[in-house]
Amino acid sequence: EAGVTQFPSHSVIEKGQTVTLRCDPISGHDNLYWYRRVMGKEIKFLLHFVKESKQDESGMPNNRFLAERTGGTYSTLKVQPAELEDSGVYFCASSQGQAQEGGAGELFFGEGSRLTVL
Amino acid sequence: RKEVEQDPGPFNVPEGATVAFNCTYSNSASQSFFWYRQDCRKEPKLLMSVYSSGNEDGRFTAQLNRASQYISLLIRDSKLSDSATYLCVAYTGRRALTFGSGTRLQVQP
Numbered sequence: 001e002a003g004v005t006q007f008p009s010h011s012v013i014e015k016g017q018t019v020t021l022r023c024d025p026i027s028g029h030d031n032l033y034w035y036r037r038v039m040g041k042e043i044k045f046l047l048h049f050v051k052e053s054k055q056d057e058s059g060m061p062n063n064r065f066l067a068e069r070t071g072g073t074y075s076t077l078k079v080q081p082a083e084l085e086d087s088g089v090y091f092c093a094s095s096q097g098q099a100q101e102g103g104a105g106e107l108f109f110g111e112g113s114r115l116t117v118l
Numbered sequence: 119r120k121e122v123e124q125d126p127g128p129f130n131v132p133e134g135a136t137v138a139f140n141c142t143y144s145n146s147a148s149q150s151f152f153w154y155r156q157d158c159r160k161e162p163k164l165l166m167s168v169y170s171s172g173n174e175d176g177r178f179t180a181q182l183n184r185a186s187q188y189i190s191l192l193i194r195d196s197k198l199s200d201s202a203t204y205l206c207v208a209y210t211g212r213r214a215l216t217f218g219s220g221t222r223l224q225v226q227p
């Protein structure tokens with residue numbers, strides 16, 4: 001079974017440009033999460049989709065970030081315009097149930113999209 | 119103050135050693151806890167859940183102390199393949215999972 005796949009694996013752009021990251025969750029997983037890890041910091045939550053609906057987007061840093069999940073399948077995360085502080089690794093994760101005790105709803109992560117803004 | 123705090127390490131231990139990682143969390147509403155493992159430039163992967171009664175999976179033992187808001191991971195008989203970053207993770211019922219910065223383990227031959 002295919003895992004969570006993310007594209008691109010690495011993107012290098014200049015400040016002010018736009019980048020769109022894509023995540024394909026595990027087939028059948030309704031829950032899709034975006035996380036981000038900036039240099040030297042912990043992995044931080046950005047937002048959570050249940051199917052095509054945004055369940056929680058409280059972790060989105062500002063309105064330069066736009067996430068979509070049309071049709072409840074793959075998701076995109078667009079950064080426009082990109083700033084230097086947006087550099088980091090963007091992880092997507094999916095689960096069948098929501099993250100909770102007992103391992104039910106275990107999150108499966110993609111390998112991440114590394115974004116470098118120059 | 120970070121919601122989940124870990125000693126970043128690195129912990130350098132010889133093969134066969136026993137090593138313990140600690141983690142504290144600040145949100146008393148945290149419901150569930152997990153240890154994830156992350157290899158260099160790879161994605162985090164669930165290692166084990168942490169139950170109130172403590173739980174063991176082979177060489178790995180996790181403990182939770184709710185009164186002290188403290189979680190631990192013990193690795194016995196360390197293998198070279200255990201070298202990785204270990205992430206302490208809390209779930210509060212919203213905002214999905216909250217991650218610590220990770221503790222780096224390097225097992226040496």
